[in-house]
Amino acid sequence: MNADWPVADLDPVRRMGVLAAGIPGSLFAVDVLDAPFDRVWAVAADLERELPKLVRDIRSMRIVRADGEVLVADAVGRLGLRDRFDVVLRPGWCVMQSTRVIGGMAAVADGAGTRFAFLGALRMPGVRLADPLLRRLARPVGRGMFRRLRDEVQQR
Amino acid sequence: MPDPDHVGLVRAAQRGDALAMQELLGLLTPYVGRLCGPIALSDGPDATQEALISIFRNLRQLSEPAAVFGWARAIAVREAVRVARSARRTVPAELADVPAAGDPQLATDVRDVLDRLAPEHRAVLVLRDLEGLDERTVGDLLRVPAGTVKSRLFRARRSFRKAWER
Numbered sequence: 001m002n003a004d005w006p007v008a009d010l011d012p013v014r015r016m017g018v019l020a021a022g023i024p025g026s027l028f029a030v031d032v033l034d035a036p037f038d039r040v041w042a043v044a045a046d047l048e049r050e051l052p053k054l055v056r057d058i059r060s061m062r063i064v065r066a067d068g069e070v071l072v073a074d075a076v077g078r079l080g081l082r083d084r085f086d087v088v089l090r091p092g093w094c095v096m097q098s099t100r101v102i103g104g105m106a107a108v109a110d111g112a113g114t115r116f117a118f119l120g121a122l123r124m125p126g127v128r129l130a131d132p133l134l135r136r137l138a139r140p141v142g143r144g145m146f147r148r149l150r151d152e153v154q155q156r
Numbered sequence: 157m158p159d160p161d162h163v164g165l166v167r168a169a170q171r172g173d174a175l176a177m178q179e180l181l182g183l184l185t186p187y188v189g190r191l192c193g194p195i196a197l198s199d200g201p202d203a204t205q206e207a208l209i210s211i212f213r214n215l216r217q218l219s220e221p222a223a224v225f226g227w228a229r230a231i232a233v234r235e236a237v238r239v240a241r242s243a244r245r246t247v248p249a250e251l252a253d254v255p256a257a258g259d260p261q262l263a264t265d266v267r268d269v270l271d272r273l274a275p276e277h278r279a280v281l282v283l284r285d286l287e288g289l290d291e292r293t294v295g296d297l298l299r300v301p302a303g304t305v306k307s308r309l310f311r312a313r314r315s316f317r318k319a320w321e322r
């Protein structure tokens with residue numbers, strides 16, 4: 001009988017919203033793109049090629065280890081700072097973390113389009129205090145990332 | 157090393173490790189969804205999201221990481237009842253008004269019978285029948301006396317089973 005009880009599910013974008021709520025000072029932005037999921041995620045999941053185009057602070061990204069959906073990637077920032085990221089990447093879901101930074105992307109089909117979420121956060125003491133300010137920054141930062149994501153999807 | 161109670165994972169998530177948090181989220185989402193679905197019905201995804209947000213915002217307050225599922229269960233049921241009550245579009249029938257077997261109005265699926273119960277009664281059914289908790293624990297979770305749980309359960313389950321077995 002238990003098999004027939006209704007079960008509620010959360011799509012990856014809503015799950016990413018939960019993760020953002022649990023990370024103090026995180027930037028979280030959601031938008032709908034006018035392109036099918038497969039095309040959008042093909043861009044998002046191509047971390048080495050696309051992430052430096054989407055995220056302005058990243059100059060380059062290189063996958064150094066891959067074991068199923070678990071990856072390790074080395075990033076070089078605009079100012080030359082190097083960061084090693086542990087990454088979980090699967091269709092519609094990507095979370096990455098270095099000692100300094102947390103990033104996330106999630107996507108789900110939404111009709112003929114795709115609902116997409118970006119998450120970003122700094123891992124530093126006191127970030128909790130800056131939470132209201134950082135959350136206000138989410139809109140302009142998100143707008144820029146979505147503009148670049150749309151451009152990249154269109155070019156594919 | 158096996159970690160059946162997910163203690164190491166919960167501790168890492170409590171320290172703000174985002175990869176541990178996303179893994180814990182992957183474990184808790186189906187569990188919370190199974191609890192919120194039958195209580196909040198069409199508002200199940202909203203209830204699940206609200207419950208998980210509350211769980212992850214308050215994760216640092218969990219003093220016993222091994223008890224994470226029981227702790228999450230209490231939050232999930234509370235949030236599901238709250239969301240279902242605030243989003244209630246129609247006033248559910250009193251339990252006595254739930255149609256008896258043989259009533260042509262009676263639908264045969266579980267969902268339809270749940271729809272006719274108040275969120276609080278659905279919560280009793282879920283905790284007792286789906287989670288297998290005893291009446292005292294259910295009463296503690298829902299903050300009602302065990303006697304109330306017992307009478308709600310008796311009537312709700314009778315309506316439920318009649319419909320199910322029809």
